[in-house]
Amino acid sequence: MDPRDIIKKPIVTEKTTRLMELNKYCFMVDRRANKIQIKEAIETIFKVRVKEINTMRILGKIKRMGKYEGRRPSWKKAVVTLEPGSRIEFFEGV
Secondary structure, eight states, rough: OOOHHEEEOOOOOOOHHHHHHHTEEEEEEEOOOHHHHHHHHHHHHHHHOEEEEEEEEOOOOOETTTTTEEEOOOOOEEEEEEETTTOGGGGTTT
Protein backbone atom coordinates (compact mmCIF):
# COMPACT_ATOMS: atom_id res chain seq x y z
CA MET A 1 0.00 0.00 0.00
CA ASP A 2 1.05 3.55 -0.67
CA PRO A 3 1.63 5.61 2.54
CA ARG A 4 -0.94 8.16 1.37
CA ASP A 5 -3.54 5.38 1.10
CA ILE A 6 -2.91 4.30 4.69
CA ILE A 7 -3.14 7.77 6.30
CA LYS A 8 -6.51 9.20 5.27
CA LYS A 9 -6.70 12.45 7.24
CA PRO A 10 -5.65 14.05 10.53
CA ILE A 11 -8.17 14.35 13.35
CA VAL A 12 -8.23 17.85 14.84
CA THR A 13 -10.48 18.28 17.89
CA GLU A 14 -10.07 19.93 21.28
CA LYS A 15 -8.92 16.66 22.80
CA THR A 16 -6.36 15.93 20.08
CA THR A 17 -5.07 19.50 20.28
CA ARG A 18 -4.27 18.92 23.96
CA LEU A 19 -2.54 15.66 23.03
CA MET A 20 -0.23 17.57 20.68
CA GLU A 21 1.40 19.14 23.75
CA LEU A 22 2.40 15.60 24.78
CA ASN A 23 3.83 14.98 21.28
CA LYS A 24 0.87 12.76 20.26
CA TYR A 25 -1.01 13.13 16.97
CA CYS A 26 -4.27 11.48 15.81
CA PHE A 27 -5.04 10.24 12.32
CA MET A 28 -7.86 8.44 10.56
CA VAL A 29 -6.25 5.44 8.91
CA ASP A 30 -7.24 2.59 6.62
CA ARG A 31 -9.09 -0.14 8.52
CA ARG A 32 -6.87 -2.89 7.07
CA ALA A 33 -3.57 -1.21 8.06
CA ASN A 34 -1.57 -2.57 11.00
CA LYS A 35 0.72 -0.66 13.38
CA ILE A 36 3.88 -1.40 11.39
CA GLN A 37 2.37 -0.05 8.15
CA ILE A 38 1.05 3.04 9.95
CA LYS A 39 4.47 3.71 11.51
CA GLU A 40 6.25 3.46 8.15
CA ALA A 41 3.64 5.70 6.49
CA ILE A 42 3.95 8.44 9.16
CA GLU A 43 7.76 8.33 9.02
CA THR A 44 7.89 8.60 5.22
CA ILE A 45 5.20 11.27 4.82
CA PHE A 46 6.22 13.62 7.67
CA LYS A 47 9.96 12.71 8.01
CA VAL A 48 9.74 12.12 11.80
CA ARG A 49 10.66 9.31 14.20
CA VAL A 50 7.72 7.39 15.71
CA LYS A 51 8.04 6.05 19.26
CA GLU A 52 4.66 4.34 19.75
CA ILE A 53 1.32 3.78 18.02
CA ASN A 54 -2.05 3.04 19.60
CA THR A 55 -4.91 2.03 17.32
CA MET A 56 -8.62 1.67 17.89
CA ARG A 57 -11.58 0.72 15.74
CA ILE A 58 -14.51 3.14 15.99
CA LEU A 59 -17.94 1.65 15.36
CA GLY A 60 -20.24 3.77 13.18
CA LYS A 61 -23.20 5.38 14.94
CA ILE A 62 -26.78 4.46 14.13
CA LYS A 63 -28.67 7.45 12.69
CA ARG A 64 -32.36 7.84 11.89
CA MET A 65 -34.06 9.88 9.22
CA GLY A 66 -37.76 9.61 9.97
CA LYS A 67 -38.72 5.95 9.98
CA TYR A 68 -35.54 4.92 8.13
CA GLU A 69 -32.51 3.83 10.05
CA GLY A 70 -28.94 3.77 8.79
CA ARG A 71 -25.41 3.54 10.07
CA ARG A 72 -22.41 5.78 9.62
CA PRO A 73 -19.31 3.97 8.40
CA SER A 74 -16.93 2.38 10.90
CA TRP A 75 -13.33 3.62 10.83
CA LYS A 76 -9.94 3.19 12.48
CA LYS A 77 -8.07 5.79 14.53
CA ALA A 78 -4.34 5.85 15.26
CA VAL A 79 -2.73 7.89 18.06
CA VAL A 80 0.93 8.34 17.13
CA THR A 81 3.50 9.23 19.79
CA LEU A 82 6.67 10.78 18.38
CA GLU A 83 10.21 10.63 19.71
CA PRO A 84 11.31 13.64 21.79
CA GLY A 85 12.46 16.42 19.48
CA SER A 86 10.26 15.32 16.56
CA ARG A 87 7.35 17.54 15.53
CA ILE A 88 4.86 17.47 12.69
CA GLU A 89 4.88 20.97 11.20
CA PHE A 90 1.49 20.36 9.56
CA PHE A 91 -0.24 20.82 12.93
CA GLU A 92 1.73 23.83 14.20
CA GLY A 93 -0.81 26.41 12.98
CA VAL A 94 -3.72 24.70 14.76
